[in-house]
Amino acid sequence: xxVKRQKLPVGAATPDLSGEDFRIRQLRARDMLRGDLExxxxxxxxxxxxxxxxxxxxxxxxxxxxxxxxxxxxxCCAIEMMSIVAARVDVxxxxxxxxxxxPRQADLLILSGRISIKMAPVVRRIYDQxxxxxxxxxxxxxxxxxxxxxxxxxxxxxxxxxxxxHVPGCPPRPEALxxxxxxxxxxxxxxxxxxxxxxHHAYGTEEVVPAEGQETAVNVFRQSxxxxxxx
Amino acid sequence: MxxxxxxxxxxxxxxxxxxxxVLGTSYFRDKATVEVAPSSIVQTLEWLRAKGYNALMSxxxxxxxxxxxxxxxxxxxxxxSSVDRLTVKLRVPLDNPHVGSVTPNWPTANHQERxxxxxxxxxxxxxxxxxxxxxxxxxxxxxxxxxxxxxxEPVLFxxxxxxxxxxxx
Amino acid sequence: MSTDVTRGASDYRQMEESIxxxxxxxxxxxxxxxxxxxxxxxPHHPATHGVLRLLVTLEGEVVxxxxxxxGYVHTGIEKTAEDKNYWKAIPVVERMDYLAYYFNAYAFCxxxxxLLELEVPPRAQYLRIIHLELNRxxxxxxxxxTSALDIGAMSMFWYCxxxxxxxxxLFEQSSGQRMHTRYIQVGGVAEDIxxxxxxxxxxxxxxxxxxxxxxKALLFNxxxxxxxxxxxxxxxxxxxxxxxxxxxxxxxxxxxWDLRKATPYCSYDHFDFKIPVGTEGDNWDRFAVRVAExxxxxxxIEQAIxxxxxxxxxxxxxxxxxxxxHELATSMEALIHHFKLVTEGFRVPPxxxxxxxxxxxxxxxxxxxxxxxxxxxxxHMRDPSFVNLQATAPMTEGSYIADLIATLxxxxxxxxxxxx
Numbered sequence: 166x167x168v169k170r171q172k173l174p175v176g177a178a179t180p181d182l183s184g185e186d187f188r189i190r191q192l193r194a195r196d197m198l199r200g201d202l203e204x205x206x207x208x209x210x211x212x213x214x215x216x217x218x219x220x221x222x223x224x225x226x227x228x229x230x231x232x233x234x235x236x237x238x239x240x241c242c243a244i245e246m247m248s249i250v251a252a253r254v255d256v257x258x259x260x261x262x263x264x265x266x267x268p269r270q271a272d273l274l275i276l277s278g279r280i281s282i283k284m285a286p287v288v289r290r291i292y293d294q295x296x297x298x299x300x301x302x303x304x305x306x307x308x309x310x311x312x313x314x315x316x317x318x319x320x321x322x323x324x325x326x327x328x329x330x331h332v333p334g335c336p337p338r339p340e341a342l343x344x345x346x347x348x349x350x351x352x353x354x355x356x357x358x359x360x361x362x363x364x365h366h367a368y369g370t371e372e373v374v375p376a377e378g379q380e381t382a383v384n385v386f387r388q389s390x391x392x393x394x395x396x
Numbered sequence: 397m398x399x400x401x402x403x404x405x406x407x408x409x410x411x412x413x414x415x416x417x418v419l420g421t422s423y424f425r426d427k428a429t430v431e432v433a434p435s436s437i438v439q440t441l442e443w444l445r446a447k448g449y450n451a452l453m454s455x456x457x458x459x460x461x462x463x464x465x466x467x468x469x470x471x472x473x474x475x476x477s478s479v480d481r482l483t484v485k486l487r488v489p490l491d492n493p494h495v496g497s498v499t500p501n502w503p504t505a506n507h508q509e510r511x512x513x514x515x516x517x518x519x520x521x522x523x524x525x526x527x528x529x530x531x532x533x534x535x536x537x538x539x540x541x542x543x544x545x546x547x548x549e550p551v552l553f554x555x556x557x558x559x560x561x562x563x564x565x
Numbered sequence: 566m567s568t569d570v571t572r573g574a575s576d577y578r579q580m581e582e583s584i585x586x587x588x589x590x591x592x593x594x595x596x597x598x599x600x601x602x603x604x605x606x607x608p609h610h611p612a613t614h615g616v617l618r619l620l621v622t623l624e625g626e627v628v629x630x631x632x633x634x635x636g637y638v639h640t641g642i643e644k645t646a647e648d649k650n651y652w653k654a655i656p657v658v659e660r661m662d663y664l665a666y667y668f669n670a671y672a673f674c675x676x677x678x679x680l681l682e683l684e685v686p687p688r689a690q691y692l693r694i695i696h697l698e699l700n701r702x703x704x705x706x707x708x709x710x711t712s713a714l715d716i717g718a719m720s721m722f723w724y725c726x727x728x729x730x731x732x733x734x735l736f737e738q739s740s741g742q743r744m745h746t747r748y749i750q751v752g753g754v755a756e757d758i759x760x761x762x763x764x765x766x767x768x769x770x771x772x773x774x775x776x777x778x779x780x781k782a783l784l785f786n787x788x789x790x791x792x793x794x795x796x797x798x799x800x801x802x803x804x805x806x807x808x809x810x811x812x813x814x815x816x817x818x819x820x821x822w823d824l825r826k827a828t829p830y831c832s833y834d835h836f837d838f839k840i841p842v843g844t845e846g847d848n849w850d851r852f853a854v855r856v857a858e859x860x861x862x863x864x865x866i867e868q869a870i871x872x873x874x875x876x877x878x879x880x881x882x883x884x885x886x887x888x889x890x891h892e893l894a895t896s897m898e899a900l901i902h903h904f905k906l907v908t909e910g911f912r913v914p915p916x917x918x919x920x921x922x923x924x925x926x927x928x929x930x931x932x933x934x935x936x937x938x939x940x941x942x943x944x945h946m947r948d949p950s951f952v953n954l955q956a957t958a959p960m961t962e963g964s965y966i967a968d969l970i971a972t973l974x975x976x977x978x979x980x981x982x983x984x985x
Contacts, residue, residue, distance in 0.1 A: 236611050240638050240981050241663035241744060243615070244707065251726030266611035281984070283532045284616060284637040287608055307640075313657055316648075317539055317547030318531075318641035336744055424916050425679050451806055453921070454947035458934055472919055472930065472947070476806075476820075479827050483919060504809025507955055515643075530636040530984055539644055542942075546648050547641075 222354075228272070228298065229353035232346075235271035236264045237291070239278025242305035245336040246277040249346075254339040261346065268294040273349070275342075276322050279307035285320045292326050300353070302345055303328045306335045403428040406447070406482075413443055429483040437486055438496045441471065445501075449473035449482055452502045457512035461542040465489040467516050471498070488518060497523040515540035601629060608637045614711065614973065615980030619957075626965050631958040639984040646944040650910030651677050654941060656747045658931075661946055662982030663744070664707055667693075667700040668924040670749040672931035672946065675830065676920035677751045680913045680935050683885060688876040689753030690832040695766070695869045696739070696748060697831075698862040702773070703732045704925040705855050705862075709780065712852070712974035716793050718784060728776055731769055738762050751911075752886040753879030763870055770867045777859050791849070798960045798972045799847035808959070809952045812927025814976065817854045818846030824923035836868045848968075851975040858925075885911045910939035919947075926950050926977055948982035 196202050197210055238246055249256045256262050265271040268291045280288055292301065301322070306312035308322045309331040322328050329352065332345035400423040407421045407430055417436040422429040432440050441452070454472040465487040473482045488495055497520035499505045509520045510529040517538035520526060528535060537544060607618035616637035622630040642661055646654040658673045659666045671693060678685060685693075710725030733743040739758050740746035748755050784790045802818040815822055823840045825833045841857035843850025879886045887906055888899040905911075913935040921930035927949025934943040953976055960976075961969045 237609065239616055240640075241660060244663065244744065247707075247711075247722075248726060248730070250722075251730070252723050253727070253730045268609075279638060279640050281637060281639045283639065284608065287616075287637070291609055311548060313660060314640050314642065314645050315546075315548035316641040316645050317545070318639050318644075338743065425682070425918055427918060429917075452809060453811075453928060454919070454930055454932070454952075456932055456945045456947065458917070458932075458943045458945075470917075470919075470932065476822060476827075481919075481921075502809075503807050504952055504955065507951060511951075528636075530639040532636070539641060542647075544644075546644055 225354050229350040230260050232261050232273045232300075232350070233263050233265045233271045234261060234273040234275050235268055235291070235295070236266050237274055237276065237288075239276065239280065239284065240307070242277035242307070242336040245339055245342060246275055246304065248339040249342055251339075254343055256343065256346070259347070259350070268292075269296060271295055272299045273346075274299065274301045275304050276301060276308040276328070277304040277336075279305075279312060279314065279319050280322055281318050282320055285325055288322070289325050300329045300349055301326060302330045302332060302342075302349060304332045304334075304342055304345070305337055306333060309333065399423075399426075400428075403430070403482075406430070409447075410440065410443065414439060427481065427483065429485060431485050431487070434486045434488050434495050437469075437471070437484070438498055438501065440484060441473070441498050442501060444473055444482065444484070448475045448478060449480070451476055452498070452504050453481075455498075455505045455508035455512060457516040457518060457540070459516060459540065459542045460487065467493055467518050467541075469495060469512055469518060490517075493518045494521055495519070496521055499523050514538070517541070614978050615983075617954075617973075617978060617980055617983075619969075621966070621969065623966070628961050628964055628966065628969055631961055631969070633954050633957060635954070635980070635983050637984065638980050642985050643944050643946070647941060650939040651751060651913060651941060652906065652910055654944065655750065656745065658944060658946070659745050659747060660981065661985050662924065662926070662929070662948060662950065662979050664704040664979050665700055665924045665926070665929070665982075666745050667696050667749055668922060668929055669931075669946065670747065671697060671831070672920055672922050672924075672929050673933070673944065674749050674751045675922065676918050676931045676933040677913060677941075679918045679920055680916050680933060681751070681885060681911075683752055683880055683882060685753055685831075685880060686877045687832065687874045688757075689878050689880075691869045691873050692754045692758060692878060693749055693831055694833065694836075695866055695873075696736070696754075698865045698869070699732050699735060701925045702859050702862045703729050705859050706732075708855060708925075708974075708977045712971075712977075713784065713790075715974040716790065716971055718787070718790065721780065721783065724776075724780065724783075728773070735762065735765060735769065738765065750879060750886065752882065753877070755879070757878045763873075766866065766870055770863050770870075773863050774860055777856060781856060785853075790852075793967070793971050794848040794852055794975070796845075797848045797968050798964050799845055800956060800960045801846065804959060805846070805956060808956045810927065810956050812923070812925070812949050812953070813854045813858065814851055814927070814953055814956065816840065817843035817850035819844060824921060824928060828921075830922060833865075835872070836865050838862075838865050838868075848971055848975045855977070912937060912939050913941075921947070924949055926979065926982070927953060929982075946982070946985060948985065950976075950978045950980075950982045951985075954978055954983060 193202070193210065197207070202210055248254060250262055250264070272295065274292055274295065276288065292299070303309040303322045307314065307319065309328070310321050311319055312335060330345045330349045332342050334341050337345070403421055403423050407418050410430070411418050414436055417432050417440050418430060419433055420431040422431070451474040452471060453474045454470070456470050458468040458470060460466050460468055466489060468485055468487045471484040473484060474480070486495065495518055497505070497509055499509060499520070500522065506525070507529060509523055510525065510527065512518050513520060513526060514528040514530050515538060527533065531539065602623045604621045604623055605618065606621055608616040618634040618637065620632040620634060621628055642657055646657050649657060655670050655673060659670045661669050706725040706729045710722040713721030736746055737743050739762055740748040740755060800818065802815070802820050805815050805818050806820070811822065819842060821840050821842045824830070826840060838861045841854045841861065843854050883899065883902045888902055892899040893903060915935050915937040917932070917934045919930055919932045921928050923929070928947065929949055930947035932943070932945040932947065933941050936942040957973065957976060961972050964972070
């Protein structure tokens with residue numbers, strides 16, 4: 166968490182509020198509470214006392230420390246994913262123990278296990294149903310690459326959805342998955358964009374209710390990430 | 397299991413019951429196998445049930461490529477009271493892969509025959525629900541046949557996708 | 566085999582009987598329209614054990630019909646195993662039933678050893694039994710934790726996984742991996758147990774019975790567990806046999822069929838243990854049988870570690886098992902054997918064999934067909950969960966959705982084995 170304190174410019178018209186003695190600070194506090202401080206004085210007062218940081222960073226901090234993973238266990242890796250909820254590698258100390266069953270309430274999809282060709286459209290559907298911002302961790306070798314099985318029946322996750330972190334292992338130890346999640350957390354804090362979203366036009370991947378006259382739901386490619394039309 | 401002599405006696409009795417059912421017997425590594433003609437499988441299993449083999453443990457398919465007839469189906473029978481196992485197998489050629497379904501008499505064969513159909517293409521006549529079970533419903537091909545390719549593909553990671561598929565060649 | 570909806574056992578049910586639909590009848594006296602609702606549960610659902618999809622036809626909340634749709638984690642393991650030689654197929658085959666990986670490996674190795682007519686040294690057999698029974702306990706603990714979670718007793722999950730961690734520590738000590746350890750090899754086990762394994766194992770077996778006592782104290786007298794499991798969804802033994810169900814489900818219905826006792830393999834006949842059997846075949850018996858099996862497995866492990874014989878941990882046949890590393894420096898033959906085994910693999914004489922063992926879910930059989938080369942021509946696992954799943958529909962006909970969830974939990978399906 167970054168805290169930026171801005172030093173008051175030297176020689177400013179505003180009074181130098183640091184190093185003042187206690188009584189004067191008390192009086193200024195009383196003025197503030199009475200609503201007597203106005204304009205620049207009020208701003209300086211607030212800036213000094215409130216942790217200043219950019220809104221983006223605060224939001225990223227909140228998002229990264231309160232990820233709701235979706236309960237999405239596919240195969241063997243799911244058992245190790247259950248292990249991180251268990252007592253030894255306790256994901257609750259980071260705040261991630263609230264596994265949400267509904268994709269609408271989740272923001273992290275941990276693809277734990279091999280994705281067969283029958284399951285791939287289902288995974289994509291669930292990923293689409295998640296609300297932005299959302300991240301995906303491909304846990305284990307099978308979902309990242311094909312893993313032990315390179316055959317007709319399975320699909321690597323990168324083929325049909327954007328993945329943020331790949332955690333290797335077969336299955337990865339719970340500590341390894343934790344490392345992957347913490348890496349994701351760091352990535353979210355620094356730069357949730359991570360560049361690939363722009364490259365993949367991966368904004369607005371939610372399911373869109375079909376418009377009048379249309380039969381099937383259509384995913385619309387939006388030009389800019391900010392608009393929230395039709396979501 | 398029935399030992400070699402017991403197996404021969406069983407096969408003899410089976411031949412008496414139905415003349416062209418038994419195509420051969422085999423006693424390998426202390427396990428008994430009877431090969432029967434595909435058309436007589438339903439009666440053979442019923443006859444064996446009367447003999448005491450009242451539990452069908454497994455129905456699975458084998459592809460004997462390149463030997464003909466190519467597709468085989470094995471039925472593992474178990475006699476719980478005398479702890480006996482017997483394998484009944486049959487082989488069908490690719491151009492006529494029809495076998496009578498034993499599901500009406502042995503409900504356990506339901507999913508298992510569907511799997512044999514899904515993986516090998518053996519068609520079970522009389523099966524109540526002849527659909528694919530493991531592969532997607534509209535899949536074409538029978539994966540576990542020996543001439544079906546194992547498949548697989550080079551893996552392309554999200555971060556390298558900008559380089560195009562030539563990256564993995 | 567349907568459970569009567571109006572089981573008059575408890576007060577709640579009697580209260581429900583007195584509720585009529587009269588206030589909801591239409592003013593003009595018309596009939597209430599009823600229709601059956603087909604609900605799709607899964608493949609992504611918090612209560613199913615893995616990616617199982619159920620098409621449930623409901624009349625109100627009562628299940629009238631159920632169709633399981635599987636294949637969502639089908640990995641083509643059997644096909645992949647045909648592509649690899651016998652030694653390299655072991656890790657692939659292990660990943661089928663992902664909670665009973667030692668059993669998968671043992672079924673495959675047992676079938677291969679039968680084809681090769683290879684003898685497994687007694688120390689290896691005892692070590693195999695120790696790890697198989699540890700795996701059985703671990704599988705039952707995961708089942709217990711997730712089932713209790715399904716019926717609402719959330720804290721059991723943490724307790725069971727805490728004990729599971731101890732078992733996984735033991736696996737890590739003996740083989741280096743927590744899951745899918747590829748410890749069981751053709752001819753024996755991959756390595757001897759290290760120093761300290763026995764001490765840790767004895768610590769585990771000393772405390773495990775008291776831990777299970779604690780779990781029983783939590784759940785066996787719990788009103789909610791009793792009401793949700795006792796008398797719910799029973800299925801008679803004949804029906805189960807017709808459906809090919811084996812394992813704890815069959816034992817709960819009263820049939821003491823257990824392959825460890827019926828056709829002992831791998832020195833199971835050296836040990837003294839009982840088979841817990843239920844009486845009514847309802848969910849409660851399935852629950853109690855599995856919990857009781859944990860005690861018996863602990864007994865087996867104690868006897869095995871007490872009587873562990875000395876000797877090699879893998880077969881001496883150098884054409885099948887890798888020679889020990891120190892020999893590679895001195896013996897030319899060992900080097901050649903090692904090279905051949907690692908590159909091409911050992912050849913297995915042609916033949917077909919079906920090797921059944923008792924896994925935590927029932928009869929796990931491995932069918933291997935060999936055509937004389939170094940790669941198996943067909944590997945098929947008769948997975949118990951695949952066959953047991955067919956019993957879901959008859960069991961849950963006529964019961965509520967909540968009972969369906971509890972029954973699914975008591976069935977203990979592992980989708981990796983079902984879909985392979």
